[in-house]
Amino acid sequence: MRGTYAIIGGAGFVGTNLALALLARGDAVSCLDHPGAAESPNVTAMQAYPGFRFVGGDVCDATCVRDFLDGEFDAVFHLASVVGVRNYLRDPMRLIEVNITGTRNVAQICAARDLRLVFTSTSEVLGRNPDAPWAEDADRVYGAPTVDRWAYGTSKGLAEHMLNAMVPDGLRASIVRFFNVYGPYQQPYFVVSKSLQHAMRGEAPLVYDSGKQTRCFTYIGDAVEACLAIAATRATIGGTYHIGSRFEWTIADIIAVIQRVTGNTHAAERFDTGYAYGTRYEDIERRVPDVSKIQRDTGWTARTDVETGIRRFRDWAYQNAWWMNLDNRVV
Ligand SMILES: NC(=O)c1ccc[n+]([C@@H]2O[C@H](COP(=O)([O-])OP(=O)(O)OC[C@H]3O[C@@H](n4cnc5c(N)ncnc54)[C@H](O)[C@@H]3O)[C@@H](O)[C@H]2O)c1
16 A cells, blocks of 8 residues: 545545545545445445545544544545535534534644644635635635524634644644535535536526626546645645636536536526525625645646536446436425
């Protein structure tokens, strides 16, 4: 084996792709996730490799995290979170608990064992700052705490504060903020995954609100390479890095690409988030990263154009009937 890695929240979308990349190059991977994930297709895919170990447990349970991290690891990737608007609006307290208590557990144990930590934060930490593109030190701009959607970015931001406070005392941590990552193994309730599944099933894709909101869609293979580059670069310790594509797309335009590569010709239907989520939700009009810092410090840049990434995702979906049958309802 070349290296040994721990992934917390490793049965999810990013974790599975990260683990498969490490396992394919001959590394050993230990993954902590909810016990229920043991039977998931994601874990089944990882179990095809002899270097894979799955541990069922809760990141909010300090004993469980301590036992899981009882060993030598080249890096610990902490990915566990409650992800997706429908999930965090359903249970904002659970979201806050996982992001705060879970991250504190991981950080304290990594500090005590001198383990290298990479923590996955989000572009949502910057809220609705109107001055895109956003550098890592851009201001955080939020709505009221009565709007539950801000609990995700706020709690991730507090987790970032925690790590930044521990770095001067020796915690070897880097923070990465993803910008709209998409690709194989992603649950079908994010813009690309959901629209792709609709289109491949011959259904009408949904355009959220005006469709004029913009995002920088980042292919998972690029995001995995970025995480590995960060973990392997000593100079990134103590730093925060944006991981994203530089190309800005409207939601309506990305859905048009998805329809083109799948041959779907349905008129898109409009999904009104104000009606569906009420005042608990506000959308963010533009999310554009400045990625010059990660490029400067690691040489990484997103290489996969949107059409290539969507074609790869489509081809993977054709091979994975279980994914095509997943529930993609909005709430
Ligand atoms: N995918 C994106 O575009 C994106 C964008 C911004 C940030 N992120 C961040 O990247 C990380 C990974 O995201 P993802 O897209 O793979 O999400 P995901 O939901 O697919 O994976 C998260 C995993 O964490 C696990 N988890 C949640 N609570 C847990 C707990 N208490 N104990 C153990 N495991 C728990 C879940 O079961 C899941 O497998 C998250 O921290 C997320 O906030 C992702």
